[in-house]
Structures are given as C-alpha cells and as structure tokens.
Amino acid sequence: xxxxxLQHARSSQQQYxxxxxxxxxxxxxxxxxxxxPDIQQAADWLAADMKRIGLxxxxxxPTVGNPVVYGDWLHAGDEAPVVLVYGHYDVQPVDPLDxxxxxxxxxxxxxxxxYARGASDDKGQAxxxxxxxxxxxxxxxxxxxxxxxxxxxEEEIGSPSLESFVLKNKELLAADNGLVSDGRILNxxxxxxxxxxxxxxxxxxxxxxxxxxxxxxxxxxxxxxxxQVVAExxxxxxxxxxxxxxxxxxxxxxxxxxxxxDALASVPYTLEQWQAxxxxxxxxxxxxxxxxERMSARPTCEVNGMWGGFQGEGGKTIIPAEAGAxxxxxxxxxxxxxxxxSLFEEYVRQLxxxxxxxxxxxxxxxxxxxxxIDSPEMRAAAAAYKATWGVExxxxxxxxxxxxxxxxxxxxxAPVVLMGFGLDDNIHSPxxxxxxxxxxxGIETVIRYYYNLVExx
Amino acid sequence: xxxxxLQHARSSQQQYxxxxxxxxxxxxxxxxxxxxPDIQQAADWLAADMKRIGLxxxxxxPTVGNPVVYGDWLHAGDEAPVVLVYGHYDVQPVDPLDxxxxxxxxxxxxxxxxYARGASDDKGQAxxxxxxxxxxxxxxxxxxxxxxxxxxxEEEIGSPSLESFVLKNKELLAADNGLVSDGRILNxxxxxxxxxxxxxxxxxxxxxxxxxxxxxxxxxxxxxxxxQVVAExxxxxxxxxxxxxxxxxxxxxxxxxxxxxDALASVPYTLEQWQAxxxxxxxxxxxxxxxxERMSARPTCEVNGMWGGFQGEGGKTIIPAEAGAxxxxxxxxxxxxxxxxSLFEEYVRQLxxxxxxxxxxxxxxxxxxxxxIDSPEMRAAAAAYKATWGVExxxxxxxxxxxxxxxxxxxxxAPVVLMGFGLDDNIHSPxxxxxxxxxxxGIETVIRYYYNLVExx
Numbered sequence: 024x025x026x027x028x029l030q031h032a033r034s035s036q037q038q039y040x041x042x043x044x045x046x047x048x049x050x051x052x053x054x055x056x057x058x059x060p061d062i063q064q065a066a067d068w069l070a071a072d073m074k075r076i077g078l079x080x081x082x083x084x085p086t087v088g089n090p091v092v093y094g095d096w097l098h099a100g101d102e103a104p105v106v107l108v109y110g111h112y113d114v115q116p117v118d119p120l121d122x123x124x125x126x127x128x129x130x131x132x133x134x135x136x137x138y139a140r141g142a143s144d145d146k147g148q149a150x151x152x153x154x155x156x157x158x159x160x161x162x163x164x165x166x167x168x169x170x171x172x173x174x175x176x177e178e179e180i181g182s183p184s185l186e187s188f189v190l191k192n193k194e195l196l197a198a199d200n201g202l203v204s205d206g207r208i209l210n211x212x213x214x215x216x217x218x219x220x221x222x223x224x225x226x227x228x229x230x231x232x233x234x235x236x237x238x239x240x241x242x243x244x245x246x247x248x249x250x251q252v253v254a255e256x257x258x259x260x261x262x263x264x265x266x267x268x269x270x271x272x273x274x275x276x277x278x279x280x281x282x283x284x285d286a287l288a289s290v291p292y293t294l295e296q297w298q299a300x301x302x303x304x305x306x307x308x309x310x311x312x313x314x315x316e317r318m319s320a321r322p323t324c325e326v327n328g329m330w331g332g333f334q335g336e337g338g339k340t341i342i343p344a345e346a347g348a349x350x351x352x353x354x355x356x357x358x359x360x361x362x363x364x365s366l367f368e369e370y371v372r373q374l375x376x377x378x379x380x381x382x383x384x385x386x387x388x389x390x391x392x393x394x395x396i397d398s399p400e401m402r403a404a405a406a407a408y409k410a411t412w413g414v415e416x417x418x419x420x421x422x423x424x425x426x427x428x429x430x431x432x433x434x435x436x437a438p439v440v441l442m443g444f445g446l447d448d449n450i451h452s453p454x455x456x457x458x459x460x461x462x463x464x465g466i467e468t469v470i471r472y473y474y475n476l477v478e479x480x
Numbered sequence: 481x482x483x484x485x486l487q488h489a490r491s492s493q494q495q496y497x498x499x500x501x502x503x504x505x506x507x508x509x510x511x512x513x514x515x516x517p518d519i520q521q522a523a524d525w526l527a528a529d530m531k532r533i534g535l536x537x538x539x540x541x542p543t544v545g546n547p548v549v550y551g552d553w554l555h556a557g558d559e560a561p562v563v564l565v566y567g568h569y570d571v572q573p574v575d576p577l578d579x580x581x582x583x584x585x586x587x588x589x590x591x592x593x594x595y596a597r598g599a600s601d602d603k604g605q606a607x608x609x610x611x612x613x614x615x616x617x618x619x620x621x622x623x624x625x626x627x628x629x630x631x632x633x634e635e636e637i638g639s640p641s642l643e644s645f646v647l648k649n650k651e652l653l654a655a656d657n658g659l660v661s662d663g664r665i666l667n668x669x670x671x672x673x674x675x676x677x678x679x680x681x682x683x684x685x686x687x688x689x690x691x692x693x694x695x696x697x698x699x700x701x702x703x704x705x706x707x708q709v710v711a712e713x714x715x716x717x718x719x720x721x722x723x724x725x726x727x728x729x730x731x732x733x734x735x736x737x738x739x740x741x742d743a744l745a746s747v748p749y750t751l752e753q754w755q756a757x758x759x760x761x762x763x764x765x766x767x768x769x770x771x772x773e774r775m776s777a778r779p780t781c782e783v784n785g786m787w788g789g790f791q792g793e794g795g796k797t798i799i800p801a802e803a804g805a806x807x808x809x810x811x812x813x814x815x816x817x818x819x820x821x822s823l824f825e826e827y828v829r830q831l832x833x834x835x836x837x838x839x840x841x842x843x844x845x846x847x848x849x850x851x852x853i854d855s856p857e858m859r860a861a862a863a864a865y866k867a868t869w870g871v872e873x874x875x876x877x878x879x880x881x882x883x884x885x886x887x888x889x890x891x892x893x894a895p896v897v898l899m900g901f902g903l904d905d906n907i908h909s910p911x912x913x914x915x916x917x918x919x920x921x922g923i924e925t926v927i928r929y930y931y932n933l934v935e936x937x
Contacts, residue, residue, distance in 0.1 A: 054794050115796065122692075180794050221697065225795040234759030240678065240880030243810050244722075244780035245754065245771055247764035250714065250805070251783050257711035265701075297702065302691030305835045307704035314702055323701035326708050327798050328789035333806055338682040338843045340808055341784055348707070349790055351797055353700050378762045386795045423697025423797075451798055452692045 024163050025474050031162035032154065032466045039154045039466070040137070040459065042072070046112075046146050047130040047139040053089060053113035053179045062176050065112045066090045069153075069174055076157040078172065084192075086184035089113065089176030093195070096156065097169045104476055105169040107198035107437060109427055110149025110205060111178035114141035115451045122453035135459055142457035143448035148204040149174055151444065151462065155469035168473045171198060175427075178205070181225060181387030186430050193434065200400045201431040202472075204465065206421060206443030211458065213291060214408040216401065217441040219420035220428055221322070222354035222391035224363045227384040228256065228371055229347040236332070236341040247378035249346040250331040256374045257348055260324050265308040267324045267352075269370045272363065277356040279320055287315050290419050300447050319420040323353040349386075353422060360388035389426030392439070400440045403475035407442075411468045442468065481620050482931050488619035489611065489923045496611045496923070497594070497916065499529070503569075503603050504587040504596040510546060510570035510636045519633050522569045523547045526610075526631055533614040535629070541649075543641035546570065546633030550652070553613065554626045561933055562626040564655035564894060566884060567606025567662060568635035571598035572908045579910035592916055599914035600905035605661040606631055608901065608919065612926035624934045628655060635662070643887050650891065657857045658888040659929075661922065663900030666748065666874065668915065671865040674898040675858060676777065676877035677885055679811035679848035681820045682784075684841040685713065685828055686804040693789070693798040704835035706803040707788040713831045714805055717781050722765040724781045724809075726827045729820065734813040736777055743853060743875040744772050776877035780810040806843075810879060817845035847886035850877075851895045860932035861897045868925045899925065 032039075051065035052058040066083045069092045073081045078094030092112070097105070117127040117140050125131050130139035137147065152172060159166050173196065175185050189196060209215040232249040233242070262268050279287075292315050298304060308317040317323075331346025333339035352367070354360055368383040375381040394401065396418050408416040421441075428439045444465035449455045489496075508522035509515040523540045526549045530538045535551035549569070554562070574584040574597050582588045587596035594604065609629060616623050630653070632642055646653060666672040689706035690699070719725050736744075749772050755761060765774040774780075788803025790796035809824070811817055825840040832838040851858055853875050865873040885896045901922040906912045 054792065054796065056793075116792065118792075179796075223697070223797070225797070227795075232760065237758060238880065239780075239782045239784060239808060240680070240810060241878075242758065242775060243782045243879055244765050244774040244778055245763045246758060246760065247762075248782055250786050251718070254711040254714035254783065254786070257708055258715040261708070301689075301694060301699060301703060303689060303703065303835065305704075306702045307835050308701050317701040318699060321701055323696075325696040325700045325705055325799055326711065326789065327696055327796055328791050328800065329707050329711070329803065330787050330791045332783065332785035334785050334787045338684075338806060338808065339784060340680070340682070342782055343785065346786065348711075349795060351696060351795065353697055378760065378764050421697070422700055423695060449692065451695050451796065 025471065027162040028159045028470050029467055032158035032470060035158065036463050040462065043147060043150050043462070044130045046150060047141055048128055050128045051113050051176065052116050053177055054116050062089045062113060066092050066176060069112055072153055073172070076153060077160045078156065086188050088184040091176070091188055092174040093172070095171040096166055099166055099169045103168045104199040105171065105197065106473070106476070107196055107201045107431065107435070108152045108170060108172040109201060109203045110152060111145045111175045112149060113176040113179050114146065115144070115179050117453070119453065124454055132459060136456040137459050137462070138454060138456045140455050142455055143445040144450035144455065145178065145205045147457040147462055148444055148465065151204055151465035151469060154466045158466060159470060159473070166473060167477045171196060181389065182426050183387065185427055189430050189434050196435060198435060198437045201428070201437045201439035202442060203425060203428060203439055204442050204444060205425055206423070206441055207445035207448070208443055209290070209292060209417065209419070211446060212412070213414060214412045214416040215419050216404055216408070216416050217421040217443060218396050218401070218418050219393045220391055221422055221424050222358065222360050222429070223351060223387065223389045223424035223426070224354060224360045224367070225349070225351040225386040226364065226367050227347065227349050227386060228253070229345065229382040230375060231345050231380040233342060233344050236344050239340045239342045242342055246342050247376065248342050249379055250343050252375055252379050253329060253331060253346040253348050256371055257326050257329065257350070259374050260350070264310060267322065269324070269366050271366045272322070275357045275359065276322060279316065283320070284316070286418060287320060287420065288313065290315055290417055319422045320355060322355050322358060324350065326350050353424065354391050356391055356393060358391070360390060364388055389424050390429035392428040392432055394438050394440065398438055399479040400438055400476070403472055403479045404440045404442055406475045407468045407471035410471050411464050442472065482928065484619040485616045485927050486924055489615035489927060492615065493920050497919065500604060500607050500919070501587045503607060504598055505585055507585045508570050508633065509573050510634055511573050519546050519570060523549050523633060526569055529610055530629070533610060534617045535613065543645050545641040548633070548645055549631040550629070552628040553623055556623055556626045560625045561656040562628065562654065563930070563933070564653055564658045564888065564892070565609045565627060565629040566658060566660045567609060568602045568632045569606060570633040570636050571603065572601070572636050576910060581911055589916060593913040594916050594919070595911060595913045597912050599912055600902040601907035601912065602635065602662045604914040604919055605901055605922065608661060608922035608926060611923045615923060615927060616930070623930060625930045628653060639884060642884055646887055646891050653892060655892060655894045658894045658896035659899060660885065660896055661899050661901060663898055664902035664905070665900055668903060669869070670748065670871060671869045671873040672747070672876050673858065673861055673865070673873050674878045674900065675853055675875050676850040677848060677881055678879055679815065679817050679886070680808060680844065680846045680881045681811060681817045681824070682806070682808040682843040683821065683824050684804065684806050684843060685710070686802065686839040687832060688802050688837040689835070690799060690801050693801050696797045696799045699799055703799050704833065705799050706836055707800050709832055709836050710786060710788060710803040710805050713828055714783050714786065714807070716831050717807070721767060724779065726781070726823050728823045729779070732814045732816065733779060736773065739853065740777070741773070744777060744877065745770065747772055747874050747876050776879045777812060779812050779815060781807065783807050811848050813848055813850050815848065817847060821845055846881050846883050847890060849885040849889050849896065851897060855895060856936035857895055857897045857933065860929055860936050861899055863932045864925045864928035867928050868921050899929070
C-alpha cells in the first residue's frame with residue numbers, strides 16, 4: 024500500500040507542481056487590505072482542490088478576518104489516530120519589488136528552485152499535504168489515518184482570528200495530534216525536526232513632536248527631535264553585551280538545562296553556514312550563549328522597521344513632526360507574551376520622556392511551544408524523514424513563532440509535530456524560492472508518516 | 481543734504497508706490513519654466529528704472545540660468561566706501577490661487593498693506609534700494625557712498641548660478657561691505673538686525689547588514705540589526721544634557737561674549753511664542769543656554785530623516801538588510817563645515833562598529849556668517865533704524881543659512897548687513913503683503929544708512 028502510494032506520488036510530480044503554480048499565481052497578501060479579493064480567491068481555489076481529491080465536508084469557513092479552509096477524511100476507523108493538519112495560504116508582501124529577479128506571482132523554476140512569493144512560506148508546504156492525501160486516495164482509495172486539514176489566511180499578520188476559530192470549533196477540530204509544515208530542515212541533505220518554537224510579542228511605537236515638520240535651521244537645538252527620541256528608545260533596548268534591558272524581561276525565562284545545551288550543540292549548524300546565509304562575517308549578540316542558542320533558545324528583541332522625516336534624494340532641512348518604529352520580541356518558556364507587552368510599553372514610555380507624545384501599539388502576542396522528543400508522533404516523523412532522506416534527522420529548536428502550535432497544544436490537547444521542508448528560501452524577502460525536490464520529498468515523507476503513526480500505536 | 485533727500489523721498493511716496501505696482505504686475509516666477517519671458521521682462525524693467533534714476537553701467541548680465549541686473553554709481557570718491565546691494569526680482573509660485581483674496585499679480589492696498597506676490601519677498605524690498613538712490617540723486621545730485629547694485633532672478637530656486645557669477649565678476653563686484661534686504665524685523669514697532677547666520681553641514685548615513693532582509697525569528701539575536709545600528713548612532717550624537725558628542729565638534733566654537741548674550745536676551749521672543757509656533761510645551765536642548773541662543777547662536781545636530789525595514793500597516797518580522805538617516809548640523813563661528821563633515825564621518829564609522837558596513841555621504845557644506853555688532857556698518861545700520869523708527873533696534877542671530885551672505889564675506893571680503901523691512905507677510909503663501917509704511921521707512925533707513933556709513937569712517 025505504501026509503495027503504491029509513493030509510486031502514485033512520483034508519477035504525479037509534474038502535475039502536482041503545475042497545480043502549485045496556479046496557487047502561487049494568486050497574490051494573497053494578508054498584510055495589505057487591497058488584496059482581500061485575492062485572499063478569498065486562494066481560499067476558494069484550495070477548497071475546490073480539496074473536493075476534487077476526495078476530502079469530505081470541505082468548506083470555506085468565515086472568521087472575523089480571513090476565512091479558514093476546512094476538509095476531512097475520517098474513514099480510517101476509530102482505532103486509527105486523527106491527525107489535524109495546519110497550513111496557511113496567505114503570503115508576505117513583496118516589497119522591494121525591484122529586487123525580484125522574476126515577478127513574485129509568476130512562478131518559475133530555475134536550477135531546481137521554484138521562485139515565487141509563498142513558494143516555501145507556506146503555500147508550497149501546505150500543498151504537500153493535499154498532494155499526499157491525493158496520492159494515498161488515488162493509489163489505494165483510503166488513508167491509514169483520519170485526517171482533518173485547516174488552512175488559514177492570516178498567518179503573516181499574526182493569526183488574529185485563529186485562536187477564537189479553534190475555540191469555537193473544538194469538536195470539529197478534535198484530534199490526537201497536530202501536523203504543521205511551515206518551517207525548514209537544516210540543509211538539503213540533513214533533515215531536522217523542530218521540537219520547540221519561540222513566542223512573539225510585536226509592538227509599534229509612534230512618537231509625535233511638533234504639530235508639523237519644522238525648519239531645522241530656525242528651530243534646531245530647541246526641540247526634542249522625534250527621530251532622535253525613537254533612536255534613543257531603540258538603542259536603549261539592549262546593553263553593550265547584547266542583553267535586553269527592558270526591566271523584568273528575563274524574569275520568567277526557564278534556564279537551558281545541560282542536556283538541552285548538549286542537544287543544541289550537536290546540531291550541525293556552523294558559523295560558515297550562518298555567514299553564507301546572512302552575508303555577514305561577524306555574529307552579534309549574547310556572548311555567553313552559542314550562535315544556535317541565540318538563534319533558537321534565547322529571547323530576542325529586534326527592530327523590524329523604523330521611519331521619520333525626509334527619506335528622499337538629497338537633503339531637506341526639517342525636524343520631523345513624527346517618527347516611529349516596529350519592534351518585536353521572540354519569547355521562550357516561561358515568558359508571558361502579554362506581560363512582555365506591558366513591560367515593553369512601560370519602559371518605552373519612560374524612555375520617551377516628557378518632551379514628546381508617544382503611542383505604543385501591541386500588534387500581536389503569541390505563545391512559545393515545546394513538544395517532547397520521545398513522543399510516538401516524533402518517532403513516527405523521524406522514521407519518515409529517515410526513510411525518505413536516508414539520513415537520521417536531528418532535533419532542534421527554532422527561533423520563529425507559530426502561535427497555532429501553542430493553541431493546538433493548549434486548547435485541543437494535541438501534541439504537534441513540526442514537519443518542515445523548507446531550506447534557506449528567502450522567505451519574507453525578495454526572490455523567495457522552494458526546492459522542487461523538497462516539494463516531492465515532502466509528499467513522500469507525509470505519506471510515510473501516516474503509515475508510521477499507525478505502526479507506532 | 482540728508483534732510484533734502486528725506487524730503488524728496490517723502491514727496492515721491494505715491495509715485496514710488498505706483499512704480500512698484502508696475503514691477504509687481506510682472507509674474508516673474510522662477511520655479512516655473514513657462515514664466516521665463518516674465519523673468520526677462522522683470523530684469524529689463526529694472527534695468528530701465530536703474531538707467532532712468534541715474535545709475536551707470538546698467539546691464540542685464542546673462543548667467544547659466546536667469547540674468548542678474550547690475551548698475552552702479554561710483555562718484556563718491558576714493559575715501560567713501562563701496563556698498564554692494566543685493567536683492568532678487570524672482571518670486572514664488574502662487575498656488576493655491578483660490579486662497580488669494582485679490583489676484584497675486586494685480587497689486588492693491590488694503591488697510592495699509594500692499595497685497596501682491598513678491599510685495600515683501602523681495603521686489604518691494606529690492607525696490608527700496610533703487611528709490612533710496614533716486615531720492616539722493618534727485619535731491620542732491622550725488623550719493624554719500626559708492627553703490628553697486630545686483631538683483632538676481634533665481635533666489636527662489638536656491639540661487640544656483642549666483643556663486644559662479646560672483647566668482648567670475650570679482651572685480652566688478654569688489655566692495656567694502658554688502659547690504660541685503662530680504663528679511664524681516666521683529667514687529668512693526670520694533671526694528672531688529674540679524675547679525676549672524678548659521679552654516680550647514682548635511683550628511684547621510686547608510687548602514688548595510690545582511691545581504692537581504694532576514695526573518696527575525698530565524699536570525700533574531702545573532703545579527704547586529706542595521707536599524708539598531710542607525711538608532712545607536714543617532715542616539716550617540718547627543719548626551720543627556722543636549723550637548724553634541726562628536727569628538728572635536730565644539731573645538732572651534734567662538735564663545736558667545738557677554739555683549740552678545742545681553743543683546744540676544746533683549747530679543748523679545750517668548751516661550752509662549754515658541755509654544756504657539758511648535759505646538760509643544762517643553763523646549764529641549766542645552767540647559768546652560770537660553771531658548772533664543774539654542775535656536776540661533778549655538779551649533780546643532782538634527783536628524784532630518786531616518787528609515788529602515790518595514791514601514792507599512794501591521795507587522796512584518798524582518799531584520800532589515802539596510803537602514804539609514806539624514807543628519808544635518810548648523811554651524812557657528814569658527815567651525816569649518818568641511819572639518820565637521822570629517823569629524824562626523826570618523827565618529828559615525830567608529831560607532832557603527834565592525835558587524836555592518838556603513839557609507840557616509842556629505843551632501844553639502846555651507847559657511848556661517850557673522851558681522852560684528854560693533855562694526856562700523858552695524859553701528860551705521862542701527863543708527864539709521866533708530867532715527868527712522870524712533871526705537872533702538874535689537875540684534876538677533878538667525879538659525880537658518882543664506883548662502884549668498886557667506887559668499888560675499890568669503891569671496892569679496894565684504895561684511896554684510898542684513899537690513900530687513902518685512903514682517904509676518906505671508907511670503908511663500910497666498911495673500912503675500914508688505915506694509916506700505918515699511919516700504920517708505922525702508923527708503924529713509926537706507927538713505928540714513930549711507931550718510932551714517934560716511935560718518936563712521
């Protein structure tokens with residue numbers, strides 16, 4: 024049965040890839056309101072594909088924000104586990120557009136890489152799950168496990184509606200374990216499984232000074248320049264050793280155990296890899312932690328954007344009326360993302376002083392997550408990777424955040440397996456791409472995982 | 481002789497005003513190419529008036545851009561000083577036209593104010609100098625001083641041709657002092673003289689980190705974020721007391737004398753005025769200097785613009801590949817704007833550290849200008865204002881920069897007197913106006929100034 028399914032997947036590769044092209048052509052950018060119709064189109068497209076491949080109860084379910092696409096196949100029997108699959112069909116914006124070598128919504132394969140916005144994050148990876156189901160049903164008429172699939176359209180804006188959607192549909196979504204493909208493996212030849220994710224608190228600050236831009240010749244030297252205030256705030260978020268200076272920030276950080284530090288030390292990620300990926304020579308940050316610890320197991324605070332005053336060519340002599348910044352913090356066990364938002368706001372207000380007005384906005388607050396390495400699901404996943412790649416996967420923690428993982432664990436009691444298939448794919452940047460081979464291997468890994476899950480029982 | 485000249489000026493007031501109407505009817509807008517013929521017409525009109533009143537060597541001199549009108553009267557003898565008068569005959573655009581209560585090029589007097597584009601800036605003030613000469617020659621057949629007058633047609637577009645015009649015509653323009661009427665006095669009853677202007681060094685910095693925007697979840701905590709680097713640089717440009725921290729920045733700052741501080745203290749500019757103009761409650765800056773000193777007599781360093789990463793709605797979780805800022809410094813005697821550019825670059829490079837690349841650009845470097853309060857020219861000007869207004873003028877410095885003043889001082893070695901006659905005249909806005917009384921008083925002040933100059937010798 025397994026072999027037939029894998030054979031079906033292999034013989035359908037070209038067809039599956041072309042279908043993915045169609046999905047990638049829809050510019051379903053969730054951060055920009057003008058793309059609302061594209062969001063709807065992507066949801067409808069996926070629902071149609073789900074129906075075609077044989078999923079039941081397919082529906083585009085409205086939320087307060089963008090819809091969730093749902094479909095299931097529940098005929099594997101009561102003995103077989105129920106797997107809840109999650110992915111997202113919304114994508115990041117594409118600016119700066121002029122840095123794309125090919126248009127972001129005109130998918131093209133160059134040197135074995137599929138280039139398009141969303142190719143890796145997350146349309147390509149979400150689509151793997153539909154194609155795994157299609158291969159299994161196409162080859163054998165059934166699945167070894169019960170499957171429920173939800174694909175959301177707000178991941179790139181922090182999944183604001185997903186938690187309430189899950190709470191409202193607890194019965195519909197009830198499952199034995201979760202399966203999420205929205206991440207990466209270490210490198211093309213070394214699969215890896217993420218067992219921990221960081222949480223995220225995303226803040227914005229807007230500093231308002233004079234009621235209009237002032238002439239810097241006339242008023243210079245007498246005004247607390249809003250651009251300078253924003254700079255003073257950002258620069259005061261870290262000390263010289265790279266430690267975050269928000270009072271109380273580290274209060275609830277669970278220290279890394281020696282076992283964990285040993286496990287992270289065995290992840291074959293090198294300085295050279297970091298240098299190749301970033302284009303930088305010198306890493307920065309907390310000196311007492313290793314590179315991999317800083318990137319995955321320590322909390323962080325990063326400025327994601329900043330602005331104020333004149334940004335054009337040449338010079339304009341103004342004191343800007345307003346300046347601002349976006350700052351987000353990655354959180355680890357046992358930090359509370361809501362408490363961190365409060366601590367940040369309190370500190371930033373104090374830093375801003377009394378010369379200007381400041382507004383502090385909390386865009387999102389998501390929890391970190393941890394899944395045990397020795398659970399049946401993790402063992403099944405490890406075996407699936409090994410069979411497909413021919414190499415034992417390593418276990419790692421990841422720096423990024425997938426709030427839904429914490430929600431699944433907390434609300435549904437379902438341990439989640441993060442089965443990533445991406446690489447260093449320029450996600451969130453120009454020229455996002457996805458290795459075509461990983462798309463195919465992803466489908467095979469998922470098929471194997473379902474069979475392994477039943478064996479593990 | 482003085483009395484006869486003043487008498488002549490008074491009896492000619494109506495006639496002079498009607499002549500000014502004719503000049504104001506020519507729409508010599510330099511920012512709009514379609515007004516080129518009007519520029520030429522205004523230049524020709526002025527040349528004709530100069531000839532008629534008895535100036536010699538009158539010519540409309542071509543430049544790369546708009547012509548300069550020149551005329552002189554050099555028969556006062558070698559003992560008498562040569563005064564170089566500067567004004568401009570080009571005007572600002574008039575949009576939004578619908579906000580004008582009367583058409584901008586149909587001059588009209590309402591409530592003692594002459595309404596027309598250019599009435600105050602600068603045709604009305606430039607014309608004062610021709611009418612002062614006309615009164616002197618008409619009443620006495622001669623002037624107490626030698627006079628050279630240049631009127632340019634590009635002031636409202638930044639005087640792009642004027643410096644090279646001055647350099648090319650150094651001998652023609654050789655003078656003992658300069659006289660510029662293109663500004664304002666404090667209020668209708670309180671004359672004031674600007675004796676100092678600040679210089680300007682305008683810089684831009686561009687910090688480049690990772691070769692592309694990175695995912696802040698994946699790489700956060702391991703990269704010296706370019707936005708953070710820019711913030712660290714900007715915030716390190718001042719200390720907590722508002723003092724600029726660029727090493728060597730204050731090295732050549734000429735300390736304010738007690739006389740100067742007393743003079744500035746007597747400028748009737750209040751905290752309430754500053755608050756009304758800025759919309760702020762609390763001034764900022766160097767505590768040991770008064771508000772007016774900070775705004776006009778102290779060097780400053782202001783961020784005019786900054787940028788980096790995501791500036792749109794909502795959140796994007798990136799570490800920006802690049803961030804930057806525009807920073808300009810207002811300079812005072814005896815700071816060298818080129819040396820300040822070097823000091824800035826050196827300091828900023830050091831602050832940027834070794835994790836990122838930084839590019840530092842010098843957009844412009846302009847000199848400050850100062851004419852000592854106790855110079856013969858200033859004493860002559862003060863006495864002229866006092867005799868005309870009945871009130872001792874106050875001496876002020878201005879925070880902004882007028883490049884031609886520095887050029888006159890540097891290239892011709894001529895100290896410049898800024899003899900403004902405007903008020904809050906809506907220059908550069910709809911309903912520009914000029915107080916008719918100030919037009920008449922301006923003519924008398926200039927006549928007195930010439931006599932005083934000879935007495936001061």
